Amino acid sequence: MSSDIILKIEKLKVKISGKEILKGIDLEVPRGSIFAIMGPSGSGKSTLLRAINRLWDLYPDVEVEGKILLEGRDVYQMDPHELRKMVGMVFQRPNPFPHMSIFDNVAIGPKMHKMVKSKEELERLVEWSLKRAYLWDEVKDDLKRKAGRLSGGQQQRLCIARAIALKPKVLLMDEPTSALDVVSTKRIEENIVELKKEFTVLIVTHNPQQAARISDYVAFIYDGKVVEVGPTSEIFTRPKHELTEKYVLGKV
Amino acid sequence: MRKVHPGILAIYLLSFLALGLLLWVLGAILVNGLPVVLHYGVQLFTANIPPPVFFFGPPPEVGLAPAIVGTLMIVFIALLISFPIGFLAGVLISEFYYTRLAKAAEHVASLLVEVPTIAAGIAIYWLIVVPTQGFSAIAGSVALSLIMIPYIALYTAEAYRKVPKLIKEGGLALGIPYSKVLFKILRGLVAPGVITGVLIALAKAAGEAAPLLFTAGWSNKVSLDPFQPSASLSVLIYKFGFSSQELWLKLSWAASFILVFMIILPLIIISKLVVRKHEF
Amino acid sequence: MTRIKERRLLALLGIGGVLVLAAIFVVLFPLLANSYTFLLKRGVELVTSMDWSPMMNQFGGLQFILGSLWVTFWSTLLATPLAVSLAVFASDLSPRRLRGLFGGLVDLIAAIPSVVYGYWGLMIFGPLLASTVYPLLQSAFSGVPLLSTLFSTNAITPQCFMTAVLVLALMITPYASAIIRNAYEMTPKDMIEAVYALGGSKWDAIKMTLSYIKSSILAGVIIAAGRALGETMAVTMLIGNSVGPFKPCLLCRGATITSIVVNEFQEAMMNPSHSEALTALIVILIAMGSVLLYLGRKISKNFVEAEIHA
Numbered sequence: 051m052s053s054d055i056i057l058k059i060e061k062l063k064v065k066i067s068g069k070e071i072l073k074g075i076d077l078e079v080p081r082g083s084i085f086a087i088m089g090p091s092g093s094g095k096s097t098l099l100r101a102i103n104r105l106w107d108l109y110p111d112v113e114v115e116g117k118i119l120l121e122g123r124d125v126y127q128m129d130p131h132e133l134r135k136m137v138g139m140v141f142q143r144p145n146p147f148p149h150m151s152i153f154d155n156v157a158i159g160p161k162m163h164k165m166v167k168s169k170e171e172l173e174r175l176v177e178w179s180l181k182r183a184y185l186w187d188e189v190k191d192d193l194k195r196k197a198g199r200l201s202g203g204q205q206q207r208l209c210i211a212r213a214i215a216l217k218p219k220v221l222l223m224d225e226p227t228s229a230l231d232v233v234s235t236k237r238i239e240e241n242i243v244e245l246k247k248e249f250t251v252l253i254v255t256h257n258p259q260q261a262a263r264i265s266d267y268v269a270f271i272y273d274g275k276v277v278e279v280g281p282t283s284e285i286f287t288r289p290k291h292e293l294t295e296k297y298v299l300g301k302v
Numbered sequence: 303m304r305k306v307h308p309g310i311l312a313i314y315l316l317s318f319l320a321l322g323l324l325l326w327v328l329g330a331i332l333v334n335g336l337p338v339v340l341h342y343g344v345q346l347f348t349a350n351i352p353p354p355v356f357f358f359g360p361p362p363e364v365g366l367a368p369a370i371v372g373t374l375m376i377v378f379i380a381l382l383i384s385f386p387i388g389f390l391a392g393v394l395i396s397e398f399y400y401t402r403l404a405k406a407a408e409h410v411a412s413l414l415v416e417v418p419t420i421a422a423g424i425a426i427y428w429l430i431v432v433p434t435q436g437f438s439a440i441a442g443s444v445a446l447s448l449i450m451i452p453y454i455a456l457y458t459a460e461a462y463r464k465v466p467k468l469i470k471e472g473g474l475a476l477g478i479p480y481s482k483v484l485f486k487i488l489r490g491l492v493a494p495g496v497i498t499g500v501l502i503a504l505a506k507a508a509g510e511a512a513p514l515l516f517t518a519g520w521s522n523k524v525s526l527d528p529f530q531p532s533a534s535l536s537v538l539i540y541k542f543g544f545s546s547q548e549l550w551l552k553l554s555w556a557a558s559f560i561l562v563f564m565i566i567l568p569l570i571i572i573s574k575l576v577v578r579k580h581e582f
Numbered sequence: 583m584t585r586i587k588e589r590r591l592l593a594l595l596g597i598g599g600v601l602v603l604a605a606i607f608v609v610l611f612p613l614l615a616n617s618y619t620f621l622l623k624r625g626v627e628l629v630t631s632m633d634w635s636p637m638m639n640q641f642g643g644l645q646f647i648l649g650s651l652w653v654t655f656w657s658t659l660l661a662t663p664l665a666v667s668l669a670v671f672a673s674d675l676s677p678r679r680l681r682g683l684f685g686g687l688v689d690l691i692a693a694i695p696s697v698v699y700g701y702w703g704l705m706i707f708g709p710l711l712a713s714t715v716y717p718l719l720q721s722a723f724s725g726v727p728l729l730s731t732l733f734s735t736n737a738i739t740p741q742c743f744m745t746a747v748l749v750l751a752l753m754i755t756p757y758a759s760a761i762i763r764n765a766y767e768m769t770p771k772d773m774i775e776a777v778y779a780l781g782g783s784k785w786d787a788i789k790m791t792l793s794y795i796k797s798s799i800l801a802g803v804i805i806a807a808g809r810a811l812g813e814t815m816a817v818t819m820l821i822g823n824s825v826g827p828f829k830p831c832l833l834c835r836g837a838t839i840t841s842i843v844v845n846e847f848q849e850a851m852m853n854p855s856h857s858e859a860l861t862a863l864i865v866i867l868i869a870m871g872s873v874l875l876y877l878g879r880k881i882s883k884n885f886v887e888a889e890i891h892a
């Protein structure tokens with residue numbers, strides 16, 4: 051069983067400027083699953099994701115305590131650059147490098163990590179990533195276009211392509227559809243289900259319906275603590291906790 | 303016709319007065335300087351500065367080359383000194399804003415902008431000219447670099463600060479080291495701001511005379527040796543401006559024209575174009 | 583917890599930071615080192631006496647200090663209405679399409695070197711004023727108490743306090759205006775809309791905005807005064823360079839700290855006391871400028887950015 055847990059979080063606490071935002075989180079994410087994290091705004095979902103790939107390292111007023119194990123290795127003992135290569139991240143708002151071309155946005159990661167040996171290999175990888183992110187058809191004729199000129203939904207899919215180009219083991223997605231319309235949201239949801247074949251996906255969402263539609267497991271977070279966690283079908287049909295029930299029914 | 307409030311009228315009048323006077327300065331440089339430049343043509347840029355007519359009769363060749371070359375060389379060396387310092391300090395101020403060193407550097411840079419430039423000149427006189435027992439272009443460059451550093455540092459800091467955190471994190475989340483994110487990935491984003499800072503600093507430095515008077519000294523001949531004294535356009539304008547010789551007064555106008563319209567104006571125009579070209 | 587070791591990056595950037603700190607010492611240390619013995623021994627004479635005669639070993643520099651303050655006061659006074667008007671004009675009254683061009687023009691004008699302003703004043707502006715405006719001023723105020731002393735002089739010359747003051751006022755106007763404009767454009771739009779909603783006119787809106795940014799205007803003016811105080815080349819070329827005792831007069835020739843240093847430092851290199859006295863005057867200049875800068879930045883903290891753009 052434990053070999054099927056790709057990511058294990060133990061007693062994770064995060065303090066920002068002395069204020070405890072995460073108050074002891076325990077989670078186990080099974081390999082090859084879509085694991086949804088739900089919870090009201092400000093409950094600490096983004097904070098949790100940013101602890102996993104150690105983005106908090108750069109902020110002097112943030113303290114992280116507890117353990118995060120990726121494939122059994124303590125991420126805080128790893129080289130952060132290696133860790134972040136293994137753990138891709140898609141942010142709450144699209145953040146491509148606006149001044150770079152579509153191609154370069156996707157290519158920059160593999161190039162910097164020296165993952166490819168030839169130009170052809172790089173081109174194949176970029177194409178593969180853009181196809182996985184369902185962006186290829188829209189941009190294949192003009193890969194030199196500046197990323198800043200794409201629409202919000204396209205930018206977000208470009209960020210997905212950029213993240214998966216590194217072939218990460220785990221993909222962290224922070225409300226990837228929060229800024230998008232229904233059509234783009236549907237596209238991206240389809241992508242995510244598709245992506246699970248290759249990556250384990252940890253996705254934050256505000257939206258219970260979205261969690262129900264795409265995820266295998268759900269954790270419900272409230273005020274920096276895990277209130278309830280389990281298979282999606284169970285959480286949505288038989289919530290044990292009153293708060294979860296309210297949230298699932300849209301009452302919180 | 304609609305009645306205009308006298309207060310607004312006053313604002314218009316005062317603005318036009320100020321603008322008119324300022325344009326007058328520009329116009330005077332053009333009207334008095336351009337004809338001299340056109341009259342002497344190429345030799346102005348290639349020949350040495352003529353000795354006083356009073357003693358030696360009309361000179362065979364009239365040129366400003368030593369001053370032009372001097373200004374370019376002194377300012378270029380000043381850039382070599384000030385760019386690395388200003389750029390690194392600027393990135394520090396923006397990205398490690400929470401360190402004491404960054405805070406102190408930002409504070410000092412904002413003070414240095416306001417230090418009278420003559421003070422930099424006199425300080426470098428004591429620090430370099432006295433121990434080395436002589437004026438030198440490089441002493442002038444050091445004095446000018448003190449003036450350029452804060453501009454480059456503050457513009458660089460501003461350029462990096464303007465990049466949203468989210469974009470920097472986008473790079474970090476790919477496992478790219480911070481230094482590569484800052485110096486490689488963001489290069490295209492910060493370049494316009496940094497280049498603007500450099501160009502503004504160059505424009506300021508090129509026109510400064512006070513820091514050069516007692517550091518770079520003077521030379522009537524073209525000199526490319528940074529350890530020798532050197533003329534400069536700004537010092538020439540001052541020196542010759544007080545003379546009673548027609549020719550030297552004309553050369554002061556020509557030097558003003560070259561300084562303002564051929565060096566400073568292009569720098570400012572380029573800085574505007576750089577910013578415009580990079581807008582998304 | 584382990585943190586990313588961005589040590590090497592921080593060390594590299596730190597070199598730049600340390601060297602910026604060093605820069606201020608590079609300015610201050612040589613000045614202090616070469617003036618403190620003089621200041622200790624003869625500082626009192628320097629700031630209280632007006633007998634300046636390096637050959638006779640007399641170093642009374644009060645007239646230069648007063649000259650600097652006098653020039654700064656008048657040029658700031660004259661620049662203020664110009665700068666405020668220009669700021670309002672640029673951000674509120676000028677045609678929208680011309681604003682870009684206008685901004686570029688002001689940038690260029692702000693970049694004209696001091697020595698070029700000086701030369702223009704010396705060759706064109708000063709002589710013109712001396713042959714037209716100054717005689718008029720003198721006769722207009724000749725009977726008026728107090729004001730007559732401002733304009734009384736034996737001989738009108740193109741180079742005098744007034745010429746320096748006027749050119750200096752012109753030079754600091756774009757600069758003060760940039761700071762004021764920065765504050766003007768940051769005024770909340772809803773406040774202005776409220777003025778219009780109450781039936782106010784454009785003029786009421788401008789008055790409201792100006793009163794809202796009063797402190798920024800004051801700060802901008804004080805910082806501009808600091809620049810006038812340290813301004814060197816134009817003043818040296820226009821002030822007339824008389825080392826005699828200071829008189830509160832605008833049409834008289836005079837000297838400032840910066841002008842006396844430019845004029846005498848070359849010859850002072852032969853005479854240690856002389857060069858130390860001039861260095862001490864520079865130290866005093868920096869001290870006076872620091873007071874202005876401190877006041878200006880204390881009143882309004884937000885425009886270091888505008889300062890570097892000006």
Ligand SMILES: Nc1ncnc2c1ncn2[C@@H]1O[C@H](COP(=O)(O)OP(=O)(O)OP(=O)(O)O)[C@@H](O)[C@H]1O
Binds near residue numbers: 066089091096097098
């Ligand atoms: N950089 C920061 N500085 C200070 N407080 C922060 C910072 N980042 C997050 N917080 C605080 O931490 C708490 C959790 O924030 P977080 O962004 O993790 O919430 P979230 O669950 O992702 O909410 P949302 O659904 O709105 O994105 C909030 O109270 C927030 O104010």
Ligand SMILES: [Mg+2]
Binds near residue numbers: 095096097142224
């Ligand atoms: Mg969030």
